[in-house]
Amino acid sequence: MVLIKTKSVCPECKKVIDAELYDKDGIVYMRKTCPEHGEFIERISDLNEFNKDLNYLDLLYEYIPSKDIPGCPYNCESCNMHQSPTVLGIIDVTNRCNLRCSYCFANAAVAGWLYEPELDIIKKQIDYLRNMNPPAPSVLFSGGEPTMREDFIDIVRYARDKKLFILVATNGYKIASSLEYTKKLAEAGPPTIYLSFDGLTDKSNKEKKNHLIIDKIIDNCKQAGIGIVLVPTILKGINDDQIWPIIKFATEHIDVIRGVNFQPISFCGRMSRDLREKERYTISDLGRDLEKQSNGIIKRRDWYPVPTVLPMTKLFESITGEKGIMFSSHPLCGSATYLFKDEDDKLIPFPEFVDVDRFIRIMDKYGDELEKSSKLSRSIKMLALIKDLFSTIDNDKKPHNLKIQNLLKEVILHPGDMDALTNFHLHTLFIGTMHFQDLYNLDLERLKYCTIHYITPQCTRIPFCAYNGDLGYREKVEQRNKKEYGKTNKG
Numbered sequence: 153m154v155l156i157k158t159k160s161v162c163p164e165c166k167k168v169i170d171a172e173l174y175d176k177d178g179i180v181y182m183r184k185t186c187p188e189h190g191e192f193i194e195r196i197s198d199l200n201e202f203n204k205d206l207n208y209l210d211l212l213y214e215y216i217p218s219k220d221i222p223g224c225p226y227n228c229e230s231c232n233m234h235q236s237p238t239v240l241g242i243i244d245v246t247n248r249c250n251l252r253c254s255y256c257f258a259n260a261a262v263a264g265w266l267y268e269p270e271l272d273i274i275k276k277q278i279d280y281l282r283n284m285n286p287p288a289p290s291v292l293f294s295g296g297e298p299t300m301r302e303d304f305i306d307i308v309r310y311a312r313d314k315k316l317f318i319l320v321a322t323n324g325y326k327i328a329s330s331l332e333y334t335k336k337l338a339e340a341g342p343p344t345i346y347l348s349f350d351g352l353t354d355k356s357n358k359e360k361k362n363h364l365i366i367d368k369i370i371d372n373c374k375q376a377g378i379g380i381v382l383v384p385t386i387l388k389g390i391n392d393d394q395i396w397p398i399i400k401f402a403t404e405h406i407d408v409i410r411g412v413n414f415q416p417i418s419f420c421g422r423m424s425r426d427l428r429e430k431e432r433y434t435i436s437d438l439g440r441d442l443e444k445q446s447n448g449i450i451k452r453r454d455w456y457p458v459p460t461v462l463p464m465t466k467l468f469e470s471i472t473g474e475k476g477i478m479f480s481s482h483p484l485c486g487s488a489t490y491l492f493k494d495e496d497d498k499l500i501p502f503p504e505f506v507d508v509d510r511f512i513r514i515m516d517k518y519g520d521e522l523e524k525s526s527k528l529s530r531s532i533k534m535l536a537l538i539k540d541l542f543s544t545i546d547n548d549k550k551p552h553n554l555k556i557q558n559l560l561k562e563v564i565l566h567p568g569d570m571d572a573l574t575n576f577h578l579h580t581l582f583i584g585t586m587h588f589q590d591l592y593n594l595d596l597e598r599l600k601y602c603t604i605h606y607i608t609p610q611c612t613r614i615p616f617c618a619y620n621g622d623l624g625y626r627e628k629v630e631q632r633n634k635k636e637y638g639k640t641n642k643g
């Protein structure tokens with residue numbers, strides 16, 4: 153049965169073509185036919201998760217399905233019709249790297265050219281992020297390996313001065329090798345370390361091998377006061393057995409590790425259908441494997457798509473009058489859940505004791521109502537909101553040491569006060585996943601709502617899955633700004 157009609161591209165000639173998502177025996181596939189290169193079929197999701205995710209489409213502000221945007225996806229650099237603001241701006245600061253991972257989409261170090269914008273260009277890219285409307289709240293410095301740059305600390309400091317939340321995508325070798333460097337990084341930011349980490353065993357982590365230095369990375373970050381998010385790229389048959397072991401490991405270091413963000417690998421170049429079917433790993437696969445590996449501690453139903461945080465933003469905006477962070481990515485792009493560690497080290501996902509769907513809908517409703525209320529009716533509505541949110545919590549299942557009612561009250565009545573939240577984060581692990589798109593499963597409907605954008609040295613922005621998805625953007629940008637190999641920025 154056809155579920156959705158959308159647009160995609162032909163993986164051979166890259167022309168825009170019609171595509172449909174349909175279900176067969178509980179699995180959702182994409183089917184598209186190029187007049188020249190024939191039919192392509194790709195597995196997308198399991199039907200249950202697909203239906204659940206699309207239930208939340210209405211949370212996207214001004215969602216207009218299948219609105220045709222001229223030139224999409226080849227017009228990103230000059231497009232003013234993109235449907236979502238930039239939540240995370242990515243700035244590649246170098247394509248030099250101290251490793252050679254075969255699946256690196258940046259193709260760092262083996263590209264044959266040096267891509268390393270000068271410091272003053274990077275400052276302009278950071279300014280561009282802050283001058284957007286609305287201003288981007290966060291930046292991810294990526295590469296290559298950002299810490300290869302001699303002036304990287306200056307870059308972090310500049311971003312901090314511009315009030316950006318800073319993430320650094322790294323393999324961790326520089327951090328492990330020097331506490332002094334890690335402390336300098338902390339002083340300049342501190343950033344959160346977005347640590348590429350593929351598993352705890354030799355087989356799962358055979359390219360980076362940073363499981364051999366992970367204790368040192370954690371120790372140095374702890375001493376310097378830097379938080380870590382583990383970012384495993386999941387390759388079927390290589391490290392898909394590591395999902396629960398990585399989460400378990402993260403919970404053992406919950407005072408430093410703030411989250412785990414799984415990234416099922418996306419495909420590069422031409423691949424046969426058999427090989428794709430063998431290697432394709434979806435968010436549904438991840439949820440199923442995690443439920444099995446964790447013996448049911450984290451169930452498939454515990455995951456919620458990214459835009460379910462939008463009502464929280466809307467509510468925050470209505471209460472404070474300030475602009476919040478608009479995670480308005482398409483619901484099929486990514487999912488997340490939260491895990492709480494109680495005083496007996498028991499791990500409990502939030503959906504186990506919170507009726508998340510009702511929680512989201514209550515916030516959505518009050519976000520709208522508070523915005524239109526007078527001062528008097530606002531106070532009454534805020535109390536009603538707190539009471540309604542309390543009713544979504546199952547006190548018998550709630551961990552004893554989680555004072556969630558107090559926390560909710562604090563966050564709603566004193567939204568600027570971070571103390572309650574800081575304490576909460578010390579016992580809580582974020583678990584997320586984002587399934588980046590490639591030419592085989594590219595859905596322009598998802599791309600148009602992308603919130604993660606590369607910022608080019610010319611201060612234009614390109615959605616992540618367009619930049620890395622074999623549409624030619626990365627090569628074009630790097631070629632336009634490349635330098636002779638061997639010449640590096642000394643800072």
Ligand code: SF4
Pocket residue numbers: 221223224225226227228229231232233234235599600615618
């Ligand atoms: S992906 Fe977004 S920015 Fe790129 S052309 Fe389409 S709408 Fe415009």
Ligand code: SF4
Pocket residue numbers: 481482485486586587588589598599601602603604615616617
């Ligand atoms: S990066 Fe790709 S998967 Fe993530 S929000 Fe953007 S389009 Fe979706």
